[in-house]
Amino acid sequence: MVRKKKVPLSFWEEQLAKEKLDNKDPERVKFIRNVLISEYTSLYEKFLDKGNYKKTNEINDKIHELKKEIDVSSKEEVVWLFEKKALDYLQKSSYDEAISYFKIALEKSLVIPTIKPEEIRNIKESLKKAYFEKGSFYLNQDKFDDAISAFRKILEFCVENSGKKSEETKDALNSLIICYNQKGEYLAKRERFEDAINTIDKAIEITNDMGIETETAKSAKKNIAKIQTLFAFNQIDKGLYDSAINHLKRILDMSLEIYGNDSEEYIEAKNNLLKGYNAKGRNLLEKSRYDEAISAFEKSVELSKDGKTHYSRYLNDSIDGIIKSYYQKSSVYEEYGKYEEAISNLEKALKIATKYQVNKIRTSYITDKLFLILKTQYESASRNYNTQQMREILDIALNLIRSGYNSINFDENTIRIYFEKIRNQKTEEGQRRTKEEYQERKREEGKEKQEKKKSIVDEISIKELLIKFELEDNGDITKEIIKEQYRYWVDLLHPDKNINKSDATIKKAEEKLKEINIIYKKLIEHYP
Structure with missing residues (x-):
């Protein structure tokens, strides 16, 4: 089928001029006028869309002149005058005045x-175009609230005139969401994360109220997740780990709901x-808060248990953190002579390393330390003729060797020799030592052990107090250092410093200050 070629506008303009000159057929003149009014009306729309308000105004004048020839009413003349004035203002970027005149023209029409x-x-x-130009103008100048107000007017206008589900309304909604998104990104770049999140939340709330899901609305949800993530890691940098983790949990829940697992x-x-x-775990590990560090790393491991490879890198970091925590905790116990606890923590570290098939270098590092403590303990038990303890230590070592762990300190032949030594030692001592000498030695050892135990407990207690007081035990602690740190705490936690904070924060500060006062008294009494 051959497509008809569109008759150019100039043809109808020439025909009208010719017919008016001949003045023979009034009906044909009327027909041509109506055709031209229709064509000019289409041109009006095109120039308006392109933002060419000068041409739009010229076309509007032509329509008006043609209608006057048909004997337009005075009321229509008024509408044309208001519309002409509005287009003049729009051409000059005087948006409020243009909007005002367009409203009057619409009301009268x-x-x-x-x-x-x-x-x-x-x-x-x-x-609608005047509102759009106004909104775009403010948006380009980062005057977001003014821009949002203009785009809201467009949305309300489209809902009222085209309906909630129309394409015009969707376009208007998208423009408004883009505006909220840009404001959110602007605030996020200035680290005003909570304001940014609240801003984009409003856009999501509007789309939910409208019951319209667009690609722009989805991008807003992605954007809010991105900003919440930036906010969370900003809090991690500031040491606010629990708050950051709560934000990251909400992002995970939202991602599961919107996108699937x-x-x-x-x-x-x-x-x-x-x-x-993992960041929280590492921070706690640096502060020697081993049990809390282990708990944080274990939560990370638990989260990775779906068997997928996406999380292997971070799972390895978590496992490494747990092993380090147990290892360093065992070192503290060893330092204070609490060898059973030291051995227990190394066994836990070894169990984790075996379960997750940690590399041989790290595993050997743990087993070497464990076998060394076992050997030291065995030799100590041997000097004290504690055959039961010697046997228990050898049993632990033998189980480790049979599980495939090697050591330069123990092997099966060495353990057999040690077991033989236990039997011989027991016989020799029974012959060599009298009952009275043995009992006297036991009394002395008991007394010494009791004093050592008390000393260890006191040392551990003071070490824990220093950790809570955030002082490093480098052997140079003095009363002046303690007093200086105490002034720091008082300045940080005093009620006058927390007046503008939340009730929960003030209460926590009061409780912490009470604890600091108690620690301060004990440390002042302990150090010379």
Whole structure:
């Protein structure tokens, strides 16, 4: 089928001029006028969309001149004057004045029956365009609240005139969401994360109220997750680990709900939460708060238990953190002579290393330390003729060797020799020592052990107090250092310093200050 070629506008303009000159056929003149009014109305829309308000105004004048020839009413003349004034203001970027005049023109046109629907539609489009230009102008200047106000007007206008589910309304909603997104990103770049999150939340709330899901709305949800993640890691940098982890948990829940557990967004959110737990664990490990560090790392391990490879890197970090915590905890116990606890913690570290197939270098590092403590303890038990303890230590060593762990300190032949030594030693001592000498030695050892135990308990207690007081036990602690640290705590936690904070924060500060006062008294009494 051959497509008809569109008759150019100039043809109708020439025909009208010719017919008016001949003045023979009034009906044909009227027909050509109506054709030209229709063509000019289409041109009006095109120039308006392109933002060419000068041409839009010229076309509006031509429509008006043609209608005057048909004997336009005085009421239509008023509408044309207001519309012309509005287009003049729009051309000069005087948006508020343009909006005001377009509103008047629209209001008057709705009550004049001779004005055609397409003309009314053009006035509505002009009013919407004025709001759009105003919003875009403010958006380019980062005046987000003014821009949001303008785009909200467009959305309300589209809902009222086109309906909630129309394409026009969707376009208007998208423009408003983009505006909220830009404001959120602007605030996030200035580390005003909570304001940024609240801003984009409003956009999501509007889309939920409208019951419309668009790609722009989805991008807002992605954007809020991105900003919440930035906020969380900003809090981690400030040491606010629990708050950061709570934010990362919410992001994970939102990603699961929106994208599903196989999506890239969900995997990324989960990795970020793993990193949050690991960061908290490392911080606690540095502060020698081993049990709390282990708890944080274990939560990370638990989170990675779905068997997927996406989290292997962060899972390895978590396992490494648990092993380090047990290892360093055992070293503290060893330092204070609490060897049973030291051995127990090394066994836990070894169990984790075996379960997750940690590399041989790290495993050997643990076993060498464990076998060394066992050997030291065996020799100590041997000097004290404690055959029961000697046997228990050898049993532990033998089980480790049979489980495949090697050591330069123990092997099966060495253990057999040690067991033989236990039997011989027991016989020799029974012959060599009298009952009275043995009992006297036991009394002396008991007394010494009691004093040592008391000393160890006191040392551990003082060490824990120093950790809570945030002082490093480097052997140079003096009363002046303690007093200086105490002044730091008082300055930080005093009620006058926390007046503008939340009730929960003030209460925590009061409780912490009470604890600091008690620690301070004990440390002042202990150090010379």
